Amino acid sequence: MGSKALTPQLLGLVAERFRVLSEPARLQLMNVLRDGERTVSELVEATSLGQANASKHLQLLKAHGFVDRRKEGLFVYYRIADPEVFRLCDLMCDHLERHSQARQELFTTP
Amino acid sequence: MGSKALTPQLLGLVAERFRVLSEPARLQLMNVLRDGERTVSELVEATSLGQANASKHLQLLKAHGFVDRRKEGLFVYYRIADPEVFRLCDLMCDHLERHSQARQELFTTP
């Protein structure tokens, strides 16, 4: 299925990106940004993360190209860089659902 | 895009699954299994992971429904539980590519 050779190095890079998405705090941030640009303060309020924490998570998301930054006066607006990300999340949700069902069947079928 | 409400709890579960895929060793294992069932020993040899290590990673993959197990005599065969996983990896590869390009343009365009 992969159109390219999956060298160990490439696998490492892919893993690295998965890791960025493997944190509830960061998914929360992304999820809020889904509705459009937000300042850091707005994100902090919407997620109930600490300011320092939110900022650090946003840096990481930005470093990996998941979000973009725009500065306007005192405020910094973050936004989703590539909406395709949400397809990843949706796919993962589907998997999760299938897996949950599979586990549930272990109980419901005697 | 998400068909369901993304409660914090659900985000946590999704993050958890991303984390499982965020390890090069585990991606390697999955990548080998892409070509079909393998015993643990075969996987160990193909990935140059330690036996204990490989076993532990496989347990985790199994616990989250990424792989399945089949025991036959002394051997245990692992296989991909849901080939859809590779769409996730492919999507992530695409993202990676786009992001790399974006970064590269920062250098090539003066």
Next chain:
DNA sequence: CAACTATATTCCCATGTGAGAATGTGGCTC
């Protein structure tokens, strides 16, 4: 049952990372 083999599990160590407090920095406003 004893010896052996494939796999799983436990234990220990080193490392990475998230959270919060404190501090730094850039850019307003007066």
Next chain:
DNA sequence: GAGCCACATTCTCACATGGGAATATAGTTG
């Protein structure tokens, strides 16, 4: 320029996690 505000960075701590060695377990063969 002083003071203030939004955000970033640094520091420290607690904790999770990967790796390897050693050990346990299950299943085979004699």
